[in-house]
Amino acid sequence: MSSVVLASVSLENVLVIGALLFSIGLYVSLSKRNAVGILMGVELMLNAVNVTFLAFSRYVESPRPLDGQVFAMFVIAIAAAEAAVALALAVAVYRHRETVNIDEIDLLRW
Amino acid sequence: MIDDAGVVVAFWVIAVSTVVCALMVAAVRNLVHAVLFLALTFVGVAGIYIVLAADFVALVQVLIYAGAVGVLMTFAIMLTPAADRRNSETIFQAPAAVLAGLVLAIVTFVAYDTEWRISGRDAFPATAASLGEAFLKPYVVPFEVVSVLLMTAMIGAIVLTREEGDDV
Amino acid sequence: MTGALLTIITDNWWDIRDLSNLSGAIRDLVSDAGGPGWLVYVVAGLLGAAGIVTFVGVTAIINIWIERRVVGRMQSRLGPNRPGPVGLLQPLADAIKLMQKEVLQPKLADALVFTAAPIAFTVPGIAVLAVVPWGRNMTLASLDAGIVFIFAMSSLAALAVFIGGYGSNNKYALFGSMRVIAMLVTYEIPIVMSLLGIAMFAGTMNLDGIVRFQEDHWLFLIMLQPLAFVIYFMSSSAELNRTPADLAEAESEIAGGYHVEYSGMKFGLYYAAELINCVTVSAIIATLFLGGWWAYKLDEIVPGWMIYIGKVYAVYFLFIWTRGTLPRFRIDQLLAFAWKWMTPMALVNVLMVAAEVLIWEETGWSAGVLLPIYVVLNNALALALIVAWVRVFAPRFERFPDRPRFYSTIDVPSLPAVAPVQPGTQSQ
Numbered sequence: 274m275s276s277v278v279l280a281s282v283s284l285e286n287v288l289v290i291g292a293l294l295f296s297i298g299l300y301v302s303l304s305k306r307n308a309v310g311i312l313m314g315v316e317l318m319l320n321a322v323n324v325t326f327l328a329f330s331r332y333v334e335s336p337r338p339l340d341g342q343v344f345a346m347f348v349i350a351i352a353a354a355e356a357a358v359a360l361a362l363a364v365a366v367y368r369h370r371e372t373v374n375i376d377e378i379d380l381l382r383w
Numbered sequence: 384m385i386d387d388a389g390v391v392v393a394f395w396v397i398a399v400s401t402v403v404c405a406l407m408v409a410a411v412r413n414l415v416h417a418v419l420f421l422a423l424t425f426v427g428v429a430g431i432y433i434v435l436a437a438d439f440v441a442l443v444q445v446l447i448y449a450g451a452v453g454v455l456m457t458f459a460i461m462l463t464p465a466a467d468r469r470n471s472e473t474i475f476q477a478p479a480a481v482l483a484g485l486v487l488a489i490v491t492f493v494a495y496d497t498e499w500r501i502s503g504r505d506a507f508p509a510t511a512a513s514l515g516e517a518f519l520k521p522y523v524v525p526f527e528v529v530s531v532l533l534m535t536a537m538i539g540a541i542v543l544t545r546e547e548g549d550d551v
Numbered sequence: 552m553t554g555a556l557l558t559i560i561t562d563n564w565w566d567i568r569d570l571s572n573l574s575g576a577i578r579d580l581v582s583d584a585g586g587p588g589w590l591v592y593v594v595a596g597l598l599g600a601a602g603i604v605t606f607v608g609v610t611a612i613i614n615i616w617i618e619r620r621v622v623g624r625m626q627s628r629l630g631p632n633r634p635g636p637v638g639l640l641q642p643l644a645d646a647i648k649l650m651q652k653e654v655l656q657p658k659l660a661d662a663l664v665f666t667a668a669p670i671a672f673t674v675p676g677i678a679v680l681a682v683v684p685w686g687r688n689m690t691l692a693s694l695d696a697g698i699v700f701i702f703a704m705s706s707l708a709a710l711a712v713f714i715g716g717y718g719s720n721n722k723y724a725l726f727g728s729m730r731v732i733a734m735l736v737t738y739e740i741p742i743v744m745s746l747l748g749i750a751m752f753a754g755t756m757n758l759d760g761i762v763r764f765q766e767d768h769w770l771f772l773i774m775l776q777p778l779a780f781v782i783y784f785m786s787s788s789a790e791l792n793r794t795p796a797d798l799a800e801a802e803s804e805i806a807g808g809y810h811v812e813y814s815g816m817k818f819g820l821y822y823a824a825e826l827i828n829c830v831t832v833s834a835i836i837a838t839l840f841l842g843g844w845w846a847y848k849l850d851e852i853v854p855g856w857m858i859y860i861g862k863v864y865a866v867y868f869l870f871i872w873t874r875g876t877l878p879r880f881r882i883d884q885l886l887a888f889a890w891k892w893m894t895p896m897a898l899v900n901v902l903m904v905a906a907e908v909l910i911w912e913e914t915g916w917s918a919g920v921l922l923p924i925y926v927v928l929n930n931a932l933a934l935a936l937i938v939a940w941v942r943v944f945a946p947r948f949e950r951f952p953d954r955p956r957f958y959s960t961i962d963v964p965s966l967p968a969v970a971p972v973q974p975g976t977q978s979q
Contacts, residue, residue: 292490296483303479334502354536360459361540389589450706
């Protein structure tokens with residue numbers, strides 16, 4: 274469509290963006306003290322996975338290229354369910370312990 | 384192949400701002416700000432989806448993530464008023480950073496090292512109708528299972544957050 | 552999203568019956584001058600966006616006057632009438648007043664959130680106007696999933712209001728925000744369900760396609776979907792925080808709600824955003840239920856965008872009407888209404904539409920025969936369901952309003968007997 278091709282977005286570029294988001298999510302979910310913060314990391318990772326799904330669906334040879342998008346939709350649905358349950362857990366824990374810091378919720382530690 | 388100049392510029396602008404917002408989620412010292420940057424990240428990811436010709440998924444992403452999950456997280460923070468809101472790290476900060484860096488390095492290496500079977504297809508035309516077909520024809524069983532799962536999660540969340548002695 | 556943006560029809564650029572001619576001419580100018588393809592798209596997009604933002608700005612200013620005058624008339628008072636003839640300069644006076652005011656910010660407010668909230672609240676309402684068709688060829692972004700785009704944008708506004716209330720660091724602001732969230736979450740379901748019926752009938756979620764469906768079948772979708780219209784109208788007035796449901800800013804309860812701490816132009820932005828959102832919802836209703844720019848044969852004489860704006864203002868008048876005449880709900884009443892009436896009714900409506908569309912597709916009967924039957928059927932159903940709900944679920948004294956209510960229940964103690972004062976004993 275364009276007469277002047279400046280540059281192009283390749284599959285690798287999108288995958289690296291996905292990897293960046295994933296590793297930030299991994300770092301957040303492993304290092305944060307607050308349970309809500311950990312959940313944020315998990316959501317970031319799920320988003321990164323979705324980016325990867327959609328990138329493959331857009332670029333890679335496949336008999337049914339739209340399957341990547343279908344998978345992304347499933348991931349979104351399950352992430353929503355997971356967020357609801359996880360935040361409910363955080364609120365329930367808060368009722369008992371007055372904190373949602375995971376390093377203080379150590380009742381089972383010997 | 385995406386090589387339309389406007390789309391390329393849009394992709395890089397969106398991608399860089401998304402990653403910066405995601406970094407802010409890790410960096411800011413206020414949990415509520417972290418949630419807001421997370422919502423911005425979700426919107427940015429939706430922009431990346433649009434570049435990847437997934438318009439319907441992008442809209443669903445804004446609807447569910449930026450709208451619902453963002454509000455849900457803010458709610459969870461509000462409902463835990465005496466909890467720590469400093470967005471601080473545990474002792475696992477350094478190992479987590481190392482692990483995340485390793486994952487990034489490995490995935491980047493794999494992404495550039497693999498010979499992907501790139502197809503030269505054009506962007507999908509609007510995907511809402513074909514996604515609907517996919518959900519109701521080949522993927523109808525997973526679709527129903529997901530609806531049951533959502534129902535279960537909803538009931539589970541209600542049961543978890545119910546006060547003891549609530550008889551409603 | 553390199554899909555269809557503005558489509559050009561070859562006509563003279565000065566022909567204001569179709570404003571896309573002008574933008575098309577400018578686009579041609581750019582591409583003739585050797586501009587690359589993406590530049591043409593950017594120019595087209597910017598032109599459309601400029602048009603929409605201009606419309607939004609002008610309507611926000613005009614609507615201040617319209618709303619206050621009309622509500623004033625409905626409440627047997629004059630409304631603003633000092634600045635200019637019949638108060639026409641009132642918006643200007645308001646704006647000058649707001650701009651002169653100092654923008655106060657509570658000391659313990661969250662500065663970033665406090666400033667970002669009004670902006671984030673304004674943007675989604677304007678963004679929705681990009682997908683509505685303003686005329687036959689006048690859609691800025693003809694999104695294939697336009698209805699989902701509307702839902703997505705309205706869910707963004709929820710987060711904006713919430714962080715505004717949180718950032719103010721004020722208890723009443725947070726109460727208001729919590730109410731907004733409760734209302735938005737509750738009313739999102741009937742809204743989605745009611746528009747689902749529209750999408751099923753039209754067979755598309757593209758707003759252009761929905762208008763084209765109404766044009767093809769020679770009817771407004773409000774005739775086919777009266778129940779959906781009622782549900783959508785009520786639910787969106789709850790989402791807009793307008794008076795039957797303005798619990799989020801109830802002055803008499805929580806002193807202004809989520810914008811209690813805002814002043815100056817930040818408050819002005821909230822105020823404008825509410826008017827803009829109302830116009831946006833009116834535009835959605837005018838597109839989905841009232842045929843958009845199409846009006847039987849009228850759109851061959853009058854420019855489509857004028858018809859469309861006329862319809863938008865007709866719906867907007869309905870919103871002003873409800874605001875001017877109805878008292879405010881309690882929060883539990885409002886939520887119970889959504890769960891106990893709106894959602895079941897919307898589900899019934901979806902079921903009905905599904906059955907009708909199935910019959911239509913399976914039998915292959917012509918639309919000319921089936922659609923009038925459906926119109927009668929759906930109107931009867933809507934009427935029956937509304938009447939039945941009022942009969943069954945309304946409190947007893949509202950079902951029989953002529954029965955005196957508090958007459959026998961309130962026990963007024965009789966006054967103690969006082970001995971009559973004698974004139975002679977009074978002076979001592």
